[in-house]
Amino acid sequence: MSKITVNLATNLKEKPKDQSKLGFGQYFTDHMFIMNYDEGQGWHDARIVPYGPLPLDPSAMCLHYGQEVFEGLKAYKTQDGRILMFRPDQNFKRLSMSNERMVIPAFDEEFMVEALIELVKIEKDWIPTAEGTSLYIRPFIIAVDPMLGVHPAHHYLFMIILSPVGSYYAGGLAPVNIYVESNYVRAVKGGLGFAKTAANYAASLKGQAEAELHKYSQVLWLDGIERKYIEEVGAMNIFFVIGDELVTPALNGSILPGITRMSVIEIAKQWGMKVSERRISIDEISAAYDKGELKEVFGSGTAAVISPVGHLKYNDKIMIINNGKIGAVSQKLYDNLTGIQWGKLPDTFGWTVEVK
Amino acid sequence: MSKITVNLATNLKEKPKDQSKLGFGQYFTDHMFIMNYDEGQGWHDARIVPYGPLPLDPSAMCLHYGQEVFEGLKAYKTQDGRILMFRPDQNFKRLSMSNERMVIPAFDEEFMVEALIELVKIEKDWIPTAEGTSLYIRPFIIAVDPMLGVHPAHHYLFMIILSPVGSYYAGGLAPVNIYVESNYVRAVKGGLGFAKTAANYAASLKGQAEAELHKYSQVLWLDGIERKYIEEVGAMNIFFVIGDELVTPALNGSILPGITRMSVIEIAKQWGMKVSERRISIDEISAAYDKGELKEVFGSGTAAVISPVGHLKYNDKIMIINNGKIGAVSQKLYDNLTGIQWGKLPDTFGWTVEVK
Incomplete structure (x- = not known):
């Protein structure tokens, strides 16, 4: 599970020009992380691929029984051009706890921090630089078994998508x-x-x-x-x-x-x-x-x-x-x-x- | 909203041969019903199309915030070859109630009963005939806005999929x-x-x-x-x-x-x-x-x-x-x-x- 395959997009999207109008979770970057879980095989096939639609069977369990967990964190660009993330280890630790409650198989937290760093590195030009802006990071796991029995699934996708987001307070901190x-x-x-x-x-x-x-x-x-x-x-x-x-x-x-x-x-x-x-x-x-x-x-x-x-x-x-x-x-x-x-x-x- | 477009599959799947091994919600028929909701336009584009994967954006709201409702009912084949459904009006009535709680736009219940009849008619050969078997019907609605804000969505899919299912009691009614x-x-x-x-x-x-x-x-x-x-x-x-x-x-x-x-x-x-x-x-x-x-x-x-x-x-x-x-x-x-x-x-x- 220690290898991440990278398949870069051939056509990059145009980045939003006006960083004051980014809003929240509306734009997504050129790539996403994806990894499969199949019972008997565990988590496998970690890869970074072009961002695009997921072909889900209409019976996929996540569309019916809500077996899905997620996280939210951010990457920031500093004035001297460095890229910082805030406590990503804690997000994956909490995701593990969510998994446990939702009967989703455990994953390697340290590996996921590495995978996230890898993805953010590829998308570094997407991190906005205007005051208060950042790159929102959404890791999530969904159950994808194409069947309708109410049971914990046997097949999952672990994904990370990235979204440049605006300042939460357009006019500065306000009550x-x-x-x-x-x-x-x-x-x-x-x-x-x-x-x-x-x-x-x-x-x-x-x-x-x-x-x-x-x-x-x-x-x-x-x-x-x-x-x-x-x-x-x-x-x-x-x-x-x-x-x-x-x-x-x-x-x-x-x-x-x-x-x-x-x-x-x-x-x-x-x-x-x-x-x-x-x-x-x-x-x-x-x-x-x-x-x-x-x-x-x-x-x-x-x-x-x-x-x-x-x-x-x-x-x-x-x-x-x-x-x-x-x-x-x-x-x-x-x-x-x-x-x-x-x-x-x-x-x-x-x-x-x-x-x- | 009173018209349903029908696009029949050109290649039909092979139906499961052994009706004693149907299980529950494992096989799906050749077609599905689908209808879109877009804010400003309402529910539209009701259609019956070949069963197949939904291309969902990874940010689709149903994959993150669980804005999704469903129903379950059955169609039965009688010994004299008729096809019966059990109280389908009640299922769509309950779905309306679920929609209201989940802030999903209302739909026309009578139209949906008609749409369901239309779909079951097309798939009538999928209704199994062995003792205790039936065609399970799964109407469901999912929020599909490709964005991560936590809000009721502006775009939905209303779908119906069908699955031939086995007798719940393989060996007859049992405690x-x-x-x-x-x-x-x-x-x-x-x-x-x-x-x-x-x-x-x-x-x-x-x-x-x-x-x-x-x-x-x-x-x-x-x-x-x-x-x-x-x-x-x-x-x-x-x-x-x-x-x-x-x-x-x-x-x-x-x-x-x-x-x-x-x-x-x-x-x-x-x-x-x-x-x-x-x-x-x-x-x-x-x-x-x-x-x-x-x-x-x-x-x-x-x-x-x-x-x-x-x-x-x-x-x-x-x-x-x-x-x-x-x-x-x-x-x-x-x-x-x-x-x-x-x-x-x-x-x-x-x-x-x-x-x-």
Whole structure:
């Protein structure tokens, strides 16, 4: 499994000219990584080939039973022309965990980091250079058995596709409005919430669509059992600054163990902040707000890195956080994380991997 | 939308010779139905074309975020050569409900019944004739936008594929062993449990795989909140005969509203049985067993129609139902339902639709 065949495209696509209009996940590069799994043979035939359509049988299991997992990370071009990736080992580690829950065969994590480096090297000219832009990396695995029995599959494809993406904040870091979802549930203990798998995103679509109708950018999910403990935002984990404490929901089996989340915790601890991963109810947040102790709220995730929340709605109560402005902790975390990611600050944690 | 273009295959496949080895969902017929949805244009281009691979972009939303719904029903060949389908209107009605939950655009249910009849007519020679065999019908809809943002899609494919399937019970109706799942959760109120969508099947894979390791055929899911109320079996709804009462969990938002389930209830009521759709805990079942009142347990679903449970395990307790034999109610329901489906009994309910 240590060899990657490379078949370069003969015709390269035109790259998007206006880096301010890249958006997210709309353009794809010239090549993709692909590797097969067949029972009895294991993972094999790792290759980099021209990007193009997959001929899937209409009965392919991934189109019916959602046996599919994915990851999301980024490669950044620094001002001095180096290419950095942020903690790719953690993404493949999490993918292994998702595989385990979804009954998808294990793979060699180190090999996949190598394969990713190989692919990014080939596509290095696709990494945009404008402020805030990056190359989004989407590894994913799909079950492809052409049969309709409900069983873990015997055949899979492991793929990586790449997409140049724009700055999440077109006009610089800006607070978002979110509301607490009370009708729908994203995930529940004993379910799939901690895995990065299609089902959790499928479960979020209706809440997300209704939020957008009401001019909110996303929803904050509560636990599916008592409907009062805070979980996550679907595309992000969530943090609260209450007094001088940085609080985020503990990993309880139903929320995604975010890599940006993990990094925020490590940085804040290094700064000497009091950081708590614990169960936290929406009522506690509401009470802290009333007492004037809720200083900041922000999301963390690969897409936006840090996303300050300016307006949080819970039933009829609207909480305006930090006067709707970016808080000091949010800003400092954003500056630090993006500083490390784009190579502007020294990487004292050893998080970045240079693609040479 | 009222026209279906037909493009017949020039080379027909060889049909499986041994109808005793059809299995489930392994063989597909020569043609498939396909229809596109594009925002602004609605559903269009309904067509029957040769069965073959779908060229999907690797970024197609259904491969990442599980925005996909499906149905399952059957066509039967009667001894006098007629072709019957069982309640196809109910399947498309349920698909509409699944669409609504999954934020997939609505379609014309009556048109889809017509389209299905058209397809089955073309493939009529694929309907197997051996005892217990049928043509399994799989309508499904997948989101195909080639982009990675987490949003309801703007482009979909509506497809129907057909598969000749064997008798579920190779050696005639026989009781199965199931156990009560206590680690994993399939679905929860506020989630997707009532929709026929990939996520619910994805959530069931690990429990199912572990059940098979322990020589059980399936698991019985409990509710995700209190972990004590009975939900369903994943591939089937569940019924209990307690004393002279036929009991099945009420439709509560987290279980699938089965069409066989609905039909069982209607038949049993017509027989004058006391039928209750209500909340029922595993402890109540266990207590009824101890008192000798648990007469029968059976599953209901399209694949097996009626599946008697002979052995039910809950933690360390093993309940042997009706001495591990098929109960009278189970047998009579099976005979009645399959009698109607295969045209051996008069269809007094008006459930069957003849394909002429």
